[in-house]
Amino acid sequence: MFDWLGFRKGLPLFRSWQLNQHLKGDIEDVFEGIAETRRQLLTDWAGEYWGYMERLAGTIQKELAASGGFAGADAGRMKELLHMTYTRGTDFTELFVLDTGQQVLYSTCEKRSGTICSPDEPLYPGIVYSKGQQGGQWRPCLFGPFGDRVTEQLGPRTSSFHDKMTLMFLLPLQVDGLYAGLLCGRVPNDVIGDLIQRESGHVYPDSGDNYLFMAKPRLNTQIEPGTALSRSRFEDRTFTRGENLKDGVTTDWGTVSVQEHTELEIIFTDPATGQLHPGVANTIRNGSNLFVEFPGYSDYRHIPVIGKGVTFQLPHCPDMWGMMCEADLEEVYRIRSIRYRESRIGLWSSLGLGVLMAVLVYMVAQYAAQWVAATAAGLFAFVYAIAVTGRLQRRETNRIIDKLQDITRFIRMNAEGEGDLTERLPLASFGNDETKELAKWINNMIDSLEGIMLKVKLAAQDVMSSQQTLGQSAEETAHSTERVNAKMSHMIGGLLTQLQDIDTAKDAAADMRGTLRLLERQAAEQIAVAQFEVDRIGDKMDHISNRVNETNETIRSFMRTVDEIRGVLQVIGEISSQTHLLALNASIEAARVGEQGRGFEVVAAEIRKLAEMTRSSTEEVHQITHEIYEKAKQAYASMDEGTKVVEEGSQLVASARATLQAAGTGDLRKTKVVDEMVGLMERIAEVNMANREVSSDVEDNMTELIGAMSHVRQTSQNVETITSLLQQMVGQFKLTESRRR
Structure with a gap:
């Protein structure tokens, strides 16, 4: 058990x-x-x-x-x-x-x-x-x-x-x-x-x-x-x-x-x-x-x-x-309820009354009539109920009422809003009944309330400290915001000036583009004429180059012919030498023959004279052909030099053509660059317009932020006021400052 x-x-x-x-x-x-x-x-x-x-x-x-x-x-x-x-x-x-x-x-x-x-x-x-x-x-x-x-x-x-x-x-x-x-x-x-x-x-x-x-x-x-x-x-x-x-x-x-x-x-x-x-x-x-x-x-x-x-x-x-x-x-489980205590009082009181009445009746009945005993018993019960039972009940009731009054007084002290939360009901003065249980839970509630109030007090102090920091931060932020707003206004003014400068630059670039396009058209016409003339010169140079090449070929053919003539003249000279030698031999033979060979000697002498004339003429012709060959060589060298000059001229004509073409292309590139620059200036202008809109929005936002910061400062002041009020309300209660929890 x-x-x-x-x-x-x-x-x-x-x-x-x-x-x-x-x-x-x-x-x-x-x-x-x-x-x-x-x-x-x-x-x-x-x-x-x-x-x-x-x-x-x-x-x-x-x-x-x-x-x-x-x-x-x-x-x-x-x-x-x-x-x-x-x-x-x-x-x-x-x-x-x-x-x-x-x-x-x-x-x-x-x-x-x-x-x-x-x-x-x-x-x-x-x-x-x-x-x-x-x-x-x-x-x-x-x-x-x-x-x-x-x-x-x-x-x-x-x-x-x-x-x-x-x-x-x-x-x-x-x-x-x-x-x-x-x-x-x-x-x-x-x-x-x-x-x-x-x-x-x-x-x-x-x-x-x-x-x-x-x-x-x-x-x-x-x-x-x-x-x-x-x-x-x-x-x-x-x-x-x-x-x-x-x-x-x-x-x-x-x-x-x-x-x-x-x-x-x-x-x-x-x-x-x-x-x-x-x-x-x-x-x-x-x-x-x-x-x-x-x-x-x-x-x-x-x-x-x-x-x-x-x-x-x-x-x-x-x-x-x-x-x-x-x-x-x-x-x-040591609690003894009021009902239990009341029942114990009633039990012991009834038991005492029963015992005393029995003794009293027994004693009176021996010496008096029954009605006297009954009357004495009734009076005794009445007196006992008033003197003993009533007294015990009043005592118990007063004890309960006193404790309830103590509890009521304690609750009223704190219910008024300026209570002493450091006080507790003395549990030792209460009996182990419902009043002690009530006092115990009230103490527990007051303890919880004090803990909450301490937390509220600490939180209020923390809020006040944070609010002061917030106020300082809000003040500094407001000043910073105003400075930023001033700088934003200055920046927007600069953007407007920059946008005007960009518009001017864009207009100037557009004018430059028109002027360049006019110059381009004029230069293109002049380049076309020059290119046409250069093309004609190139054609002439090609024609001259062909003629020079043909002349060179003719001179080379002539030089080959002169070489052939010189060969023929050499043969003729050799024949003339042989003829002269034969005529001399014929004269010798005719002289040896005598008179019969005199006629033949005359013929031989004529032949010898003719051979001599042939030799002399051949030498003159050889000299002339040699001079012709040398002149032909000089002419060929001159023509070769002319060929080189013509080639250089052709190269210069080609360079002129390329230069004219590059000039035309360069003008196109210039025009393209100018177009790109104008387009870039237009895009910059668009970006700056967007920047101006964004900056205007930022300026508006900064203005709203300044207003918000003003509201924050006002709210911060309201928080400070509320926190001060909260501290005043908490201050109405007396708290255990040494208590941490």
């Missing part, structure tokens, strides 16, 4: 369960609500801070793309961007940039610049995962929790409890599609403990605890399932009953304690079995677990607890986490 609790511990808890098991549905809703709101808080918080990282990374990547990488980046500008996000993301204790060699290039902590993240540091696996060396793809990574002394040295910003445990946001940077480094955001792990605990408004202040544990490790495989990932309120002494993990929780199976912090030091096991306690084990196994019935389940203190467990993944966190929202079964 009492299961693992045993009779001595189980009986009181069983009695409480029996009295309040009708509240089971409400208690289930309570734990469901706690688990869902805390899970949503963590998810929203992680999404918010990823938003800070992504906006910062986008701006840094634009700066790097413009400067060609980190080598050309402006270090001052980079640090300014980091500090701007650091100011907005109040949970960040450091923002820094790692290059491809894991060296810190820029950091909000100046002394951290230049340090290198070595492979033996606990952050390195997260860097490797984010760079994609295991999967080949860059990816954001929420890495942790892990111990880092730098976090402890930097100190807290928003968390009230602080140690070295760290969460790190890692976001890859890229330039032109190439990996350039990592943007890193450091957050103390106790921030998430503050998010899920919200101590001042805890539903079960004596024992309630919300804590995270590892459910399914995928990156941090060295962390076993069931290992604590967040600070427990049993570690920092914020609960009201029992022992503390810092001092040690005593069980029959040993002491459960932590040395430095809960995270990674404790695994939620039942000390009696050494196995994960059922709440954690069932949550890991099923993804969620809800158990609010008797006898509960044993936790790491071996105390009966009930609650809700869920598993979830934060954005870009590879590991699956679990969260338990628990409270001790005794505190949850």
Whole structure:
């Protein structure tokens, strides 16, 4: 019946369960609500801070793309961007940039610049995962929790409890599609403990605890399932009953304690079995677990607890986490309703009345008549009802009314709009009934309201700061816009002047085109005449060249004839010499013959004389032919020179023809160039007309922009007014300034 609790511990808890098991549905809703709101808080918080990282990374990547990488980046500008996000993301204790060699290039902590993240540091696996060396793809990574002394040295910003445990946001940077480094955001792990605990408004202040544990490790495989990932309120002494993990929780199976912090030091096991306690084990196994019935389940203190467990993944966190929202079964079911108290009063009052009346009747009946005994019993019952039962009921009623009046007064104090949100109803002064439950939930509501008002106050301050920055930016932008507008007006004036100059140039080019076309026509006519004359000269030169060639051929034939004559003359000379020799021989023979040969001697002498005359004439003719041949040679040389001159003349005529043709073609090219120039000037004029229209549009847009900037300034002033009003409204409530969450 009492299961693992045993009779001595189980009986009181069983009695409480029996009295309040009708509240089971409400208690289930309570734990469901706690688990869902805390899970949503963590998810929203992680999404918010990823938003800070992504906006910062986008701006840094634009700066790097413009400067060609980190080598050309402006270090001052980079640090300014980091500090701007650091100011907005109040949970960040450091923002820094790692290059491809894991060296810190820029950091909000100046002394951290230049340090290198070595492979033996606990952050390195997260860097490797984010760079994609295991999967080949860059990816954001929420890495942790892990111990880092730098976090402890930097100190807290928003968390009230602080140690070295760290969460790190890692976001890859890229330039032109190439990996350039990592943007890193450091957050103390106790921030998430503050998010899920919200101590001042805890539903079960004596024992309630919300804590995270590892459910399914995928990156941090060295962390076993069931290992604590967040600070427990049993570690920092914020609960009201029992022992503390810092001092040690005593069980029959040993002491459960932590040395430095809960995270990674404790695994939620039942000390009696050494196995994960059922709440954690069932949550890991099923993804969620809800158990609010008797006898509960044993936790790491071996105390009966009930609650809700869920598993979830934060954005870009590879590991699956679990969260338990628990409270001790005794505190949850210790409530004793007003009806129960009233019934107990009635029961004990009736019992006392019955006993006293029996005694009274017994005593009176011995000495008096029955009617006297009956009358005495009636009077006694009347007096008892007024004196005892009425008094007890009035006391109970007054107690309830007093507490309700306290609650009413507390609500009225805050309902008027100028309440003190730092005050809470003292739960210790309430009984364990519905008034305490009411006070507890009112405290929880006020705590939530204070948290909301604090966020509104911080948001109003942030809006005011942003509005002032916006106002300054709007003012500077307005001045810049006015200067740009003035320059645009000046530029448009220049464009108009330029357009007039282009129109003038276009008209001049058109006039030049007309003049060139007239000159072209005149030159074409003169070139045609010249070409005709050159053609005639060319024909004459061809005719002369033919005649010279014919004359050369005649002279060559004549020289060949003279050579033949000279050959004939040589033959004649030889014959004449022979004739002379024969005549001489004939004369000798005639002289030897004597008188008979005298007549023949006369004939021989005549023949000899004739031969001599022939020889002399032949020599004269030979001399004459030699002179003729020499003259013919000179004539041939002269004619050959004339042939060359004629050829040169023909070449000059051909060059003249080509020159005249080129002159005609050149004029055509000139005309074409002029046409192209005129067309170009017309296109330039069209472009400038379009530029003038665009510039006019830009001028109109600049005018509209000036008006818009004026509206922005006015809106900024309105925002400032609204923000001031919001701050005034928030200022009506007294808030706990030291409270961070």
